[in-house]
Amino acid sequence: AQSVTQPDIHITVSEGASLELRCNYSYGATPYLFWYVQSPGQGLQLLLKYFSGDTLVQGIKGFEAEFKRSQSSFNLRKPSVHWSDAAEYFCAVEPEAAGNKLTFGGGTRVLVKP
């Protein structure tokens, strides 16, 4: 079955440390890939997206993500986490024939320790 998996439900990281959030998908062809962030009580904000080309994409707030076709993965990274990065992060995919419809992973909640 087609799915999006974020294996880590919670991650706790110290301020200033690096962060990596995992995302794996199972679709036949390479879908369009997105990372969204949700702060408490807010809607989702787009961090970055991948459609084609360079497999390392840069986003807002210092985030980047790397698409690895061989691993069906699209992991999100940030070299140095700030306290304001505490939020929930969602990976989403738009399959080729889905017509702009997104399928979301279950989300990863990030806690930042001082």
Add this chain to the structure above:
Amino acid sequence: NAGVTQTPKFRILKIGQSMTLQCAQDMNHNYMYWYRQDPGMGLKLIYYSVGAGITDKGEVPNGYNVSRSTTEDFPLRLELAAPSQTSVYFCASSAESRNQPQHFGDGTRLSIL
């Protein structure tokens, strides 16, 4: 610079009551979506619309109805509220091209008691 506006932000309903969740966007987007977010489950698509007068079911449409009489508005209706519909509801909109991201409202937190 409003984007996607959802009302109300919070609501408590009794079982069997009905209500309409409002969603409006000012970006002239043809595509609009309704999602529900349950803890640990990510977002699930309820209904979507590709333009005024056109709607279609998503992954979890049972118990809901939508209409799209204008480009700007996409209300979601619950006819007979059930406890299973306790959730946070998000409306989103996007331009037509596949490479255009969805823009989300701040959500409506709905409790059915």
